[in-house]
Amino acid sequence: MLQKRKCQFFNAGYCHSPLLETPTDSVTNSSRCLGNYTSCRYYVKGEEKKGLENYEAEEVSQEITFYKEANLLIEAVDSPCDKYVLTKLEEGFIASCKSMGRTLTKSQTTLCKNYWDKCPFRVIT
Structure with missing residues (x-):
């Protein structure tokens, strides 16, 4: 199953834009990062992925909870x-x-x- 288009700078909940000094989660927004990311002020147009490369499976990190x-x-x-x-x-x-x-x-x-x-x-x- 194909997932939404994802910004190339969005990874593990953090923005890794070259316009930022260090990666941060304070500027991320799932509706923007996984949708219309080109409207983001931290987005830098560069070499974009084509075709199926635009779609990536969402990574889910799951913490084991137990007593x-x-x-x-x-x-x-x-x-x-x-x-x-x-x-x-x-x-x-x-x-x-x-x-x-x-x-x-x-x-x-x-x-x-x-x-x-x-x-x-x-x-x-």
Whole structure:
């Protein structure tokens, strides 16, 4: 799927225009940066991308949110489920489910390990 046209100077929520001393998010506006960016006073006309190069997938940085008492695993727990994701952190491991789109509790992690083939959420995505 194609995304909106994006300003060549807009990256990770910051404006990297050569007219600015340092990149900043104080001048960014999603409706302008991802739309009519040529009207921006920090836009510098230069070599523009053509065709499909104008469209880029939006990058989404997702921070893992969890509660240590409920979600943090001391040891790695594996599951053969293709929707199961295990992430290594400094303190231990966090399991998450792609179908549910969230972090799993310790008890849910055990269920994913032992009963992954009977999971009703596995067929969602």
